[in-house]
Amino acid sequence: MDHLSSAARIRGGIVRLNRRLRQERGAGSLPPAQLEVLGHLHRQGSATPGEVAAALRQRPQSLTRVFAELEADGLVAREAGTVDRRRSVLSVTAPGRLALERDMAERDAWLARALASLSPTERGVLELAAELMERVADTETPG
Template sequence: MTSHPPPDPDLLAIAAALRQGTTRLARRVRTVRPTGALSTNKISVLSHLRRHGPSTPGDVAASDRQQPQSLTRVFAELERDGLVARVAAPTDRRQSIITITEAGARALEEDVAERDSWLAAALAPLTVTEREVLRLAAALMDRVADG
């Protein structure tokens, strides 16, 4: 078993504050979500299909570190709403390939624009310095996520 050095107390405090802030923001975004907005799982599936093209349910689930059966209802709802299409795989008729439809791409763009608009309005009262700190924090979070 590998031994890790004890974490820096300052970094632990920063990590705890970051976790608390992102949790509160995520909770706030969920509470103001308009009726009919896409769920987080639906956004995840549609985003994956837009980025990577047609995929199997297993590939989509694996990209989000989930089991395919945990997204079964999500796939069915998206298909029912005409946001994705499902066809049999050419090599194995038991396997499905899921693609995003024009309506799905449009719904994803509208939902993301709505969320971005709400967040921009929520950030409007920040000072220029606070906005720059937030911009740097967002870039740093991307680097940490990549590492």
């Protein structure tokens, strides 16, 4: 199997699993865009709106409403930057962390039940694949 065919097969599996994980989110879960911003801030720490947008490969203007909604709901806090007071810095609040953890817990519970049907070897292969997918996701490609 060549690299292109392999890539298409892996992408297809990721897309299908991602779709299923989205379906397993409970009622009242955060919208995907809010979840993505919260997840980024949780993993990477405080950041300016521009830094968050760049990391998510979006334009800052595209996320303005998302930032405002998260702030209005008390899930993120916005403070003046320490270096440049005109630039705001976003950080996850305690309620934001709880909302994110609750959302992840619902999907993790479904995935744990699904993984229980696999052999220990198969689960080990998926754990290795998860590590490799993280590395691939962090790969910078020219162009």
